[in-house]
Amino acid sequence: MVAKILDGKQIAKDYRAGLQEQVETLKSQGYTPKLSVILVGNDGASQSYVNAKKKAAEKIGMISEIVHLDESTSEEEVLNELNRLNEDDSVSGILVQVPLPEQVSEQKVLESINPDKDVDGFHPINIGKLYIDEQTFVPCTPLGIMEILNHADMDIEGKDAVILGRSHIVGQPVSKLLLQKNASVTILHSKTKDMHQHLKNAYIIVSAVGRPGLVTKDDVKEGAVVVDVGNTPDENGKLKGDVEYEDVKEIAGAITPVPGGVGPMTITMVLNNTLIAEKMRRGIK
Numbered sequence: 634m635v636a637k638i639l640d641g642k643q644i645a646k647d648y649r650a651g652l653q654e655q656v657e658t659l660k661s662q663g664y665t666p667k668l669s670v671i672l673v674g675n676d677g678a679s680q681s682y683v684n685a686k687k688k689a690a691e692k693i694g695m696i697s698e699i700v701h702l703d704e705s706t707s708e709e710e711v712l713n714e715l716n717r718l719n720e721d722d723s724v725s726g727i728l729v730q731v732p733l734p735e736q737v738s739e740q741k742v743l744e745s746i747n748p749d750k751d752v753d754g755f756h757p758i759n760i761g762k763l764y765i766d767e768q769t770f771v772p773c774t775p776l777g778i779m780e781i782l783n784h785a786d787m788d789i790e791g792k793d794a795v796i797l798g799r800s801h802i803v804g805q806p807v808s809k810l811l812l813q814k815n816a817s818v819t820i821l822h823s824k825t826k827d828m829h830q831h832l833k834n835a836y837i838i839v840s841a842v843g844r845p846g847l848v849t850k851d852d853v854k855e856g857a858v859v860v861d862v863g864n865t866p867d868e869n870g871k872l873k874g875d876v877e878y879e880d881v882k883e884i885a886g887a888i889t890p891v892p893g894g895v896g897p898m899t900i901t902m903v904l905n906n907t908l909i910a911e912k913m914r915r916g917i918k
């Protein structure tokens with residue numbers, strides 16, 4: 634069996650076209666969604682992430698701004714900037730790029746974002762709502778993963794899903810979204826004893842660890858759907874997933890490449906959530 638390639642770039646392109654239409658409709662009603670991103674310091678990777686988000690937002694007709702603060706900015710100054718954006722009626726959604734410099738508490742900052750503008754879905758109120766199945770902002774990578782799974786031509790209900798990694802931004806929220814779709818979910822982590830045994834039973838595998846070569850073809854059941862979230866640069870700066878892609882694609886039913894799989898969908902879901910934030914505050918369905 635040769636796997637269907639779940640082409641995140643194409644899925645993202647199609648999805649963004651749909652978002653662009655909705656942005657145009659909103660603009661015709663007098664509302665333009667605006668995404669504001671706070672960046673503190675000069676980390677190269679962070680700068681390219683925020684630039685990519687800004688460019689993607691502008692491409693579909695949104696307004697986007699980067700509030701770039703100096704590396705030495707105090708926590709109080711970051712919070713003041715955040716409060717300004719919280720209160721600014723022209724701003725629909727706010728992201729704070731992490732990591733933050735050590736003098737600024739990430740937790741304190743994330744908890745200070747207005748939950749109604751929290752398009753990353755990291756505010757404790759939004760995390761709590763996700764876990765009690767209330768409508769809320771869901772973190773963007775897990776949302777993107779679910780959209781990719783929609784293209785895998787399979788019914789999630791009743792299937793065994795195994796998630797590698799239990800972070801708050803990927804592993805745990807995606808497990809919740811799969812549970813909402815009635816999958817039977819197992820989460821593996823660094824202390825898991827028999828990883829292979831769990832993986833071999835899985836019909837859906839989502840790997841979010843950051844260890845190239847972790848998932849081999851011997852771990853994967855014939856026909857399984859494999860989503861690789863791993864994103865680790867090698868010595869030449871080339872991004873590597875967790876899954877041995879060339880081998881695993883020979884037996885999986887569907888698989889995401891790295892790059893070009895989950896990555897483009899994460900940014901797409903930032904745009905999606907910004908659109909939702911604008912619609913919510915304008916009372917538009």
Ligand code: NAP
Nearest residue numbers: 774798799800803822823841842843862863864895896899
């Ligand atoms: P993280 O916070 O470092 O979490 C990694 C998880 O992997 C932890 O739960 C850890 O277990 C687990 N783990 C470590 N070694 C393991 C092993 N040998 N077997 C099973 N589990 C193991 O990472 P993250 O933020 O979730 O990101 C994970 C990967 O996804 C990274 O490569 C990141 O770059 C990538 N990522 C990609 C996107 C995208 O848009 N493409 C977005 C977000 C993240 P413990 O909890 O026991 O330590």
